[in-house]
Amino acid sequence: MGRRTPIICDHCKVPFPRDVRRAHESGKKGWKQFCSDQCRQNYLYPEVFCFDCGSPVKVSRGVYYGSESKRFFCSHSCSAKVSNKGRKHSDETKKRIGEGVIGSLDGQGLNSRAKTCVICGAFFRSAHTTCSYACGRILQHGVLPLTKTEVVAQILAAAEQLRCTPSSKMLGLGHEAKRFFGSWNKAMMALGLKPNTQWLSKKRLPCKDGHVADSLSERIVDDWFHDQGVKHERSKPYPEGNCTCDFYLPDYDIWVEYFGLWHEHPQYDKAVLKKYRLAAEHGIKLFGISPSMLYPEIKLDLGTIISR
Numbered sequence: 001m002g003r004r005t006p007i008i009c010d011h012c013k014v015p016f017p018r019d020v021r022r023a024h025e026s027g028k029k030g031w032k033q034f035c036s037d038q039c040r041q042n043y044l045y046p047e048v049f050c051f052d053c054g055s056p057v058k059v060s061r062g063v064y065y066g067s068e069s070k071r072f073f074c075s076h077s078c079s080a081k082v083s084n085k086g087r088k089h090s091d092e093t094k095k096r097i098g099e100g101v102i103g104s105l106d107g108q109g110l111n112s113r114a115k116t117c118v119i120c121g122a123f124f125r126s127a128h129t130t131c132s133y134a135c136g137r138i139l140q141h142g143v144l145p146l147t148k149t150e151v152v153a154q155i156l157a158a159a160e161q162l163r164c165t166p167s168s169k170m171l172g173l174g175h176e177a178k179r180f181f182g183s184w185n186k187a188m189m190a191l192g193l194k195p196n197t198q199w200l201s202k203k204r205l206p207c208k209d210g211h212v213a214d215s216l217s218e219r220i221v222d223d224w225f226h227d228q229g230v231k232h233e234r235s236k237p238y239p240e241g242n243c244t245c246d247f248y249l250p251d252y253d254i255w256v257e258y259f260g261l262w263h264e265h266p267q268y269d270k271a272v273l274k275k276y277r278l279a280a281e282h283g284i285k286l287f288g289i290s291p292s293m294l295y296p297e298i299k300l301d302l303g304t305i306i307s308r
Contacts, residue, residue: 151173154173165188209223
């Protein structure tokens, strides 16, 4: 290692040791010298904030000191807000802007005439019947949208009752959880519950008749068969492959599957199609149960199942 000499950092003004040869070369050529990469970056890109919203903006040193106004923006939106602040448009300009907006709505297939919201009576332009999500919720369900506190309370109450993490389909709160937390699993993590990260994971939940279910939905179906007095077996293997059926009704020779994630996961869909193919090839009467038959209330009908 060569000799070192103390050099003053051109940014923080703190002395630091540097190789004599490199220090002399930088001095001859007028190069700036810095004690760290951080000081180099801070010197080349001074700390600048958006003139409108205050967000950090990356501006080079030359651009910063070359600007007379020292107004920098993080986006075109912030720049437009400042530029248009206090600006007064003529009636002709307002009319032209309005015609442009209406033309844009027409191009999107939306109604160009103002509508009246069937709930609150407000005027709006849209293809929808109501002016907002809240009014749409009232029209569809007769109640206002749930608040975040209400969503959390319902999820925690269901988790305590079930003694495990509830599913979004079971509670019908998937949309609300996504609105407040981003997704159902993010809501579970925020509430300290273990999210359902794998659709193929088995839970081993006890049923009324002593059977063990792989999921909450399967337990609901098993308990329903038990309450109806229908004799049923669990995990009956298909004639070929390593697939098993969720339920088998020996008195009717009916195979019953719960397809909870049909059309939601490509791998799951392949497994479903494989079971339907095996059933067709071997003359098996297969009945598939969808989540809509269980939630928000059970709509199973024995006559429909055995008529399959």
